Amino acid sequence: MFKKLSKLKLVFIILLTLSVYFISQNLTFFIKEQKVNNIIPIIDNTNVSYQQENLDFGLPVQIRIPKIGVDAIIEQVGITPQGEIGVPEGPTSVVWFNLGPYPGENGSSVITGHYGWKDGVVAVFDNLYKLQKGDKIYIEDDKGKTITFVMRESRRYDPEADASDVFISDDNKSHLNLITCEGVWNKEQKSYSKRLVVFTDRE
Amino acid sequence: MLFGLFGPVSTFAATAPDLGSISSYGVVSETLTNTVAGTTINGDVCYTTGPATEPVISGATVTPCNSARETEQIQALSTLNTQSCTSLGTNVVLSGTYTPGCYSSSGTMDITLSTNITLNGAGVYIFKAGGELTTGANVNVVLTGGASASDVYWVPVGGTTIGADNAFVGNIFRGTAAGLSITLGDSSTLLGRVIAFGSTVTTDTNTITVPTTLRVEKTVVNSTGTAVSSDFNVHVKSGGVDVAGSPAVGVSTPGTYYALTAGTYVVSEDANSSYTRIFTGDCDANGSITLSTGDNKICTIVNTDIALPTPSTTGGAFYNAPLPLINVTKIPNPLALPSGPGSVTYTYKATNVGIVSLNGVWVKDNACDSVNYISGDANNDSMLDVEETWTYRCTKIVSKTETNVATAHGSANGWDGYDTANATVVVGKSIVPPLIHVLKTPNKFILPSNGGEVMYTYVVTNPGTAPLSDVSITDDKCTGLPGRVIGHPGDLNKNNLLESNETWVFTCKTNITTTTTNIGTAVGHANDMIAVDLSPATVAVAFPGLPNTGFGPDSMWSITNIVSIIIIAGLSFLLGQKTQKKII
Helix, strand or coil, X not given: CHHHHHHHHHHHHHHHHHHHHHHHHHHHHHHHHHHHHHCCCCCCCCCECCCCCCCCCCCEXXXXXXXXXXXXXXXXECECCCCXXXXXXXXXXXXXXXXXXXXXXXXXXXXXXXXXXXXXXXXXXCCHHHCCCCCEEEEEECCCCEEEEEEEEEEEECCCCCCHHHHCCCCCCEEEXXXXXXXXXXXXXXXXXXXXXXXXXXX | CEECCCCCCCCCCCCCCCCHHHHHEEEEEEEEEECCCCCEEECEEECCECCCCCCEECCCEECCCCHHHHHHHHHHHHHHHCCCCEEEECCEEECEEECCEEEEECCCEEXXXXXXXXXXXXXXXXXXXXXXXXXCCCCEEEEECCCCHHHEEEEECCCXXXXXXCXXXXXXXXXXXXXXXXXXXXXXXXXXXXXEEEEEEEECCCEEECCCEEEEEEEEECCCCCCCHHHCEEEEEECCEECCCCCEECCCCCCEEEECCCEEEEEEECCCCCCEEEEEECCCCCCEEXXXXXXXXXXEEEEECCCCCCCXXXXXXHCCCCCCCEEEXXXXXXXXXXXXXXXXXXXXXXXXXXXXXXXXXXXXXXXXXXXXEEECCCCCCCCECXXXXXXXXXXXXXXXXXXXXXXXXXXXXXXXXXEEEEEEEEECCCCCCCCCEEEEEECCCEECCCXXXXXXXXXXXXXXXXXXXXXXXXXCCCCCCCEECCCCCCCCCCCCCECCCCXXXXXXXXXXXXXXXXXXXXEEEECXXXXXXXXXXXXXXXXXXXXXXXXXXXXXXXXXXXXXXXXXXXXHHHHHHHHHHHHC
């Protein structure tokens, strides 16, 4: 009898836990959706940011990386007061650095996304390190056009390293560089020890 | 009285006037008289009353002369007549050889039959007569040693009569009174101009050719190096081919003259890896220059071995941190030691012209060892604060004419800022050397990673006492500056000379896409010497730092999770209690 009751209790606990998780994650999801629908999601603490006009390229709105199951909304950021690129607020979206070129435009366009997981949700670039040379990245703009990029290489940087090569290129070709974190978590600094940059070329 | 100068003599240095648009004219006159065919004028001509027989004129014929020509004539004469001259006496007969300078006669000035006079050496020649200027037949004026027809000026109070079969050279101005004529004798040639607004010019089977010249001068600003102008081989090319006289070894001032025709030329020099090269004057940043008929232009090559900061890109750490900008002036006292070697005190003023305080400030001089801080740090924080000026001094015995270079340094936000100032002290001559100063400031010190437009402001002043002629301002990476400056609004007395009470301000806009150090260069001349100042400024195109895009493992302990666990634990406890009661 005691064994039977224990099994019931266990099932109940599991169901209750799943319910709480489901509700909490849906709330998070709804909050995200509202922000996306309101668009102009410039991060609040960005102090250098302006909307660029470009008649040839639309604003990037969606990124898909089939190899690692990424299908995320693209927001925009400029630069924080600390001189860094802004980052997405949540784990599920990515941000395009809007002081650089548009994806598809000649030069090095930059998109960043989170690594790790938050509130039980795996961050969008948690598996970015799994990309290999030749893997494809698709960027859709607000005009419905899709631009394809092909991974060329990846590099690891220290957080304070000179990363100018991430932002400039002089071959008059279009590149898209994806940035996230990896390495060892530093609890005091609330930062990982490395930055992973995946370099891609327009197909 | 017969005068000829055959050796080094003390003469007054002469300064060329600005001819303005007259420079393209072979003849400026009220009446041009020419009664027979055979006269050719290679240049523009203007008159109110034309000749019976029109000469062959290669340029424009303007009737009447624009009144602006009269203004230019008056201003040029004013410049010529206010210069101190070596007096040759009264009713002078010229002969022999003359070096650059200003020579005067209180009466007439003559060159007798079949006499050659030689003008030897690059520089300005002014001959002023208190009466008439007259030459006999078969007189030749010979140019040697770099003398240029463009820089020869004949300024008689009376009329001028050039005899037959002369080969005459220079710019002949009419006499003081209107109506005083200038007459060229049968079959004479003139490499120069006849400038006689309001008067009559008479020609007779003459050839008048407006000289078109390019003067190439070099100056070397040494920090630790020892090179001089003559160590460099200078080329002037047209269509990739050296013109006559090119290549030639570099000459400081007044440089090397080239008599050319209208066209585009490129000045260059054989490379010396120890020195940077800046083209200024009338040349563009690449040494290219276009000459029109009658032009007398200058191309100045400035070489320096002064190490300027090498720009580098940095990460986000310095994104919002402005770069240092320091400026230094250096003034010797005295500027000249006419009696020989003596003590000179150099005063240096280092000013923070940027927007961030500077640390590690020092001033050094490559030829004066003990540069000492005197004053200026008002709050005693050992920082050269914005707009603060620190004064330094150094005293030494100067035994021969020398130019030495001071370098000022200051740091901020991990960057080094430098500026230099050089000054010349003349020993053994009563010549006041020129000084010039330029302060260059950008309107932005940092741009985001895609670069942008920067406007530079250049403030050019004369910290010395000798008025500066042929002032030029250039920037090695910003086009749009005038090069040689004419008619600047800051020229209070409109004489195209930069005087010590004047400030000439220029601006230049350019787009930069990478971190850029560019150098503003100001050049001025006085007393056959050249003054140069360089003013570098660095504008950073900064790249943002890499973002912190990671959620740490502690993110799993979110409020939601903690609340969930508490709820689960609570419900589990209650369920357990109820179940136990049922069993009981």
